Amino acid sequence: MMISSHNIDSFFNPSSIAIIGASDKEGSLGKVLFNNLLESKFDGEVYPITISSETVMGRKAYRSVLDIEGNIDLAVIAIPAKVVNSVLRECAKKGIKSCIVISGGFSETGEVERENELKRIVEETGIRVVGPNCVGILDTHSSVDTIFLPSDRMGRPRMGKISLISQSGAFVAAILDWAAGEGIGMSKIVSFGNKADVNYSDLIDYLSKDEDTSVITIYMEGVGDGRKFMTAAKKAITNKPIIILKSGRSKAGAAAAASHTGSLAGSDIVYSAAFKQSGIIRVYTPQEMFDIAKAFVCRKKAKGRRVAIITDGGGTGVIATDSLADYELELAALEEDTKNRMRDSLPPYCSVKNPIDLTGDADAKRYEIALTEVFKDDNVDAILLILLFQLPTLEDDVIKRLLPMIKNSPKPIIVISPGGGYTRMKLKELEEECIPCYQSSQNAVHALSAIIDYYEYIKKKKL
């Protein structure tokens, strides 16, 4: 039977899920898995499958998926490795399209034949498998959640448009938890462990057409079939940016990767060249990955590299100006008319030369004046908006007042606001409206440069 890429969708949007290995046992993986799904907003049917009891958490349990009358779209398998393949055959027989094999005990522990058998089942039946030896899937839109870590230890990120593909399990758990703490909005997260079937290219294909995904992020140690990967990435990139955190860069790191997931990290220079040639954005830390990803979610294109900085603190303006140079962006030379009009409307001690310094007693009105002018100025391609919320003259409702302007901006706007409690509260108001906000100028400018580079690449490619 042909392997169908259509089946990928049932991993994310199943009408019904069977949890094979569901359990009542305190602390067991099967309990966390089943409980997480019941507690989530997933509104389809969830069937517990177990040979150990008649009910699980008060629900009627089944001994096999074959005992269930209704249709099942997705099976999640969390049972001892030695019985996984026979259960997988039952799933195929039942007509289940997609299967997440959480269980470990395959090639990663030397059980290569067991993994080959799993691959044969996939080939013969057309069932699609994520795993084995993986944490599986989290979809914030459909609420499918097979990450078997309890929510009091690992927060789930809020609904958003950043999708993530990864091999490593614990790493994904840690960065999702971190993203949840940071308030970063995410969409579909897949961690596929040994990737016996569903792999990078399948998922890149799928996510490039997914309406809930604006940007694809990937954590990889090694890629496996490099040619297939690059073909999928090159095709996807005209639709959506792809950001990759590739580890095993150093000789020692590559050796560590080999012993971790058996990945051949390959020559790092080759990866860098291939990524660059295909317009893939390479990053080196999870922070960078999300800093850049969230800037893409606003989906505003820049026409060029000339940036206006608006600030209420001179020092922060200087630091941001330095950062522009680091990322080969230019401080825009404002038109004389722009400067003259600002000079007429702003207090005389404000600086109307870029960086525009509204000074330490700035209020919303001054920001409105400056934004209005830089929107109109043809020498400005993008805007860095620095708001130091510590200054008490900034009104409490400053965000509410500026938000319509920022949202309707004809140019990308990146907000920089270092600070603590009050500042974070204000930034949350902006982030919930998909405005990219940063604590650090350097991170903000890096993200802005990535947007500008990406659209330059796409434009050249289309010529």
Place this chain on the structure above:
Amino acid sequence: MMISSHNIDSFFNPSSIAIIGASDKEGSLGKVLFNNLLESKFDGEVYPITISSETVMGRKAYRSVLDIEGNIDLAVIAIPAKVVNSVLRECAKKGIKSCIVISGGFSETGEVERENELKRIVEETGIRVVGPNCVGILDTHSSVDTIFLPSDRMGRPRMGKISLISQSGAFVAAILDWAAGEGIGMSKIVSFGNKADVNYSDLIDYLSKDEDTSVITIYMEGVGDGRKFMTAAKKAITNKPIIILKSGRSKAGAAAAASHTGSLAGSDIVYSAAFKQSGIIRVYTPQEMFDIAKAFVCRKKAKGRRVAIITDGGGTGVIATDSLADYELELAALEEDTKNRMRDSLPPYCSVKNPIDLTGDADAKRYEIALTEVFKDDNVDAILLILLFQLPTLEDDVIKRLLPMIKNSPKPIIVISPGGGYTRMKLKELEEECIPCYQSSQNAVHALSAIIDYYEYIKKKKL
């Protein structure tokens, strides 16, 4: 009269403070200033000085410092610029040693003669001045706080050992607020604006001998008297590390700095060379500054560059290994005995080769085993301890169990734990004991390399 450097101490440890310009008026700087001091834990006398009313916030007000009978150590001046100098003379007459001039309206607005007059008063009377045009001082140990920003907008960092010197006001406010949000412990913070008198070298001298300061951080746009600065820094550095964030690095940034504080940023290459030659650590973002500073607070020396990594997530171990190479650190080759003993005590699926992978079901016991072994291993100079708290097998009291080992470690230990709410709660337990913790491997390894580089520099210098 000679300018005395002894007087610097009364800025930080005064027995009594006069707030000149204290006020009851809602939203006024004088009210915020007076209120912040009253609400702080400062336990000396605080006198309001004003010509506008008989009392301020229910306290008897005085028209002049000369009307006060008792001794005054520190005066804070927040009145219109044109009367500052005559009030400053009164302060000198009263025998006040130290004065913070918050008021703007001096050289920064073209009033050069007014600033020269202030300098003459300093020379003639020996009074020391921080400012004018500054936010002044925050000392978390003595609770002196002249930062005129309300605490609901700008959080104050907790007591700690990192001191900060800066020229820029709003920048300091923003990063202190950020540090407060991050739980970073700080000691003495000085922002001296126009630096008409007290400058970098005075403060470096003072802080290098201050028991409450383990590390000196500096934000500068331009240095003024470079030779004096370097002399002070070279002398201080054998006692304490100095970390500098120097902005105005780029051509555009230097121009922005000139228009902001009138600083001549100077050639960036010259700065870099001078810093390097003197063992000063140069950073490029506030995040880097505090990442490195907090690593120095634990004050543990490393003998060399060989690092052991202990992790419960393979992927994070790979990323950390890559970071080591970025900062010219080595993955330690563990002694055979170390590996054998770990192999005997750990489950067989754990990896005892560096990075030591305790795997996804690790518990405190496994960390105890690994730490015990790397402490003893002569091939290990420093330790990266990765704790992914998302994993439910890590006991809730894991920190309590590991803390004595970590605190008594004979080698520097840096903790890496990416995560959200639960993780941050756990890290707080460590940070309160001065254990440096990081969300990102890259930041952690950068900090570790700075410690190692610093002690190598000091060792060479002493030879």
